[in-house]
Amino acid sequence: MPKDETAVEPSQLRRAGLKITMPRLKILEILAGSQPRHLSAEDVYRRLIDSNEDIGLATVYRVLTQFEAAGLVTRHHFEGGTAVFEVNEGLHHDHIVCTDCGRVEEFSDDGIEQRQHSIAAELGFELKDHALTLHGHCVRENCPHRSAKR
DSSP states (O other), X not given: OOOOTTSOOTHHHHHTTOOXXXXXXXXXXXXXXXXXXXXXXXXXXXXXXXXXXXXXXXXXXXXXHHHHHTTSEEEEEOGGGOEEEEEOOSOOOEEEEXXXXXXXXXXXOHHHHHHHXXXXXXXXXXXXXXXXXXXXXXXXXXXXXXXXXX
């Protein structure tokens, strides 16, 4: 799924009820421009350190929690138990995670979405939200962990 670099703007902080501060702007900038798209708090912190920003890890955690509460980012718990964050661009997508190397790919599938709504209706539910994460082994020739774990 391609990344839209213009999907997040600093003015979104104000619309979300957050004051525009330098730490928030820097963290938002890192998240919006990141490849890979899913970063842990520690990943964000390392990128801040690499760019000579004086923002502590506790501040990173606090800002990410504020962003999540404001709906600016989505928190995921994939393999390994570490929470990762991605910018909430408003478009639903699902994930597939390699259990060997940790690679995360995003995908959308209308058939899967329709089937989930049908199942919810059959069971007497009105679906409000969901998260689908598939887990598997990637088949990349250069997977650094596949041979060590299989």
